[in-house]
Amino acid sequence: MRYRLLGRSDLKVSEICLGTMTFGQQNNEAEGHAQLDMALDHGVNFIDTAEMYAIPPRAETYGETERIIGNWLHKTGKRDRIILASKVIGQAEWMSYVRNGRACLDRANIEQAIDDSLRRLRTGYLDLYQLHWPDRQTNFFGKLGYQYAQQSPPTTIEETLQVLADLVKAGKVRYVGVSNETPWGVMEYLRCSERLDLPRIVSIQNPYSLLNRSYEVGLAEISRQEQLPLLAYSPLGFGVLTGKYIGQQPEQARLSLFNNYQRYSTDNGVAATADYVALARKHRLSPAQMALAFVNSRPFVGATIIGATNLEQLKENLASVELELNEELLQDIEEIHRRYPNPCP
Numbered sequence: 001m002r003y004r005l006l007g008r009s010d011l012k013v014s015e016i017c018l019g020t021m022t023f024g025q026q027n028n029e030a031e032g033h034a035q036l037d038m039a040l041d042h043g044v045n046f047i048d049t050a051e052m053y054a055i056p057p058r059a060e061t062y063g064e065t066e067r068i069i070g071n072w073l074h075k076t077g078k079r080d081r082i083i084l085a086s087k088v089i090g091q092a093e094w095m096s097y098v099r100n101g102r103a104c105l106d107r108a109n110i111e112q113a114i115d116d117s118l119r120r121l122r123t124g125y126l127d128l129y130q131l132h133w134p135d136r137q138t139n140f141f142g143k144l145g146y147q148y149a150q151q152s153p154p155t156t157i158e159e160t161l162q163v164l165a166d167l168v169k170a171g172k173v174r175y176v177g178v179s180n181e182t183p184w185g186v187m188e189y190l191r192c193s194e195r196l197d198l199p200r201i202v203s204i205q206n207p208y209s210l211l212n213r214s215y216e217v218g219l220a221e222i223s224r225q226e227q228l229p230l231l232a233y234s235p236l237g238f239g240v241l242t243g244k245y246i247g248q249q250p251e252q253a254r255l256s257l258f259n260n261y262q263r264y265s266t267d268n269g270v271a272a273t274a275d276y277v278a279l280a281r282k283h284r285l286s287p288a289q290m291a292l293a294f295v296n297s298r299p300f301v302g303a304t305i306i307g308a309t310n311l312e313q314l315k316e317n318l319a320s321v322e323l324e325l326n327e328e329l330l331q332d333i334e335e336i337h338r339r340y341p342n343p344c345p
Contacts, residue, residue, distance in 0.1 A: 001043025007202035017046040019307040024064030025054035050087035059097035070122035085128035088113040133180040140180035179205035183218035208232035211344040229302025237264035241291040243277035268343035292320035
């Protein structure tokens, strides 16, 4: 396993981060603990979760992922061996069961959210606390074409960052980051932190994969110029890039169980996936490992967040760190990208 400093922090994180959103829905507690054990055995020290997990979000499973991780930490005593990240949700009227349907990124919500997360995780602090999505109406979760829409007034970035600063001072959080953010939002957080001497965000957790390289358009330059690395989520596009959905619908697979998750199943996405899978097989590579190795190799990526529903998948995904893509293969990938640019943003 290789390790990288996360931006301007002193967090030395593994190139692979274990995503845990299946814990409590597709994976039970014992299976989640087994994944955590295997990840650590392979050198992973970076674990990512969120208050809203398991996925898909439901009132019955809200916070369950954090609870499962907390029980593992209590059982194993390995808190000092991991860098633990979680997230707080922004405005989400569709999640009426969270804080009486008034969730947002203001002081009252963030302070309650962090205390509840720490209690479930059975720890006194988080290494990285991330804003799961912006409070304002903007382009995230695959939305294209910015359209201003009336909404409840969003919490100002200044207020949100001030609350996070207080959490850092209290020792509940070491570093802060954003997720599903836009270039404007990222730069506004940086301007605000500099102007008011508040904590500087250290990472951006956004989607990035062979099917969605939209991060390269505006945010990759910010990552490099501002030392603000990407934590790439959905690097396999909900598992689509493994090729397991080509011509079939496997039982118990995520898209079979939750058919409303169609972000990576557009017509062009299906065509591009077929080409990427064929390319991997032409080079006698695992399609999943090729897709992950591509993400791992990008200079603006701080860590690739992988997820799995069984240990066989997890082991295959972890092994992607051993794969280096040669120039010929990278050129072939670019050719497919030119034919199908960002088919699944």
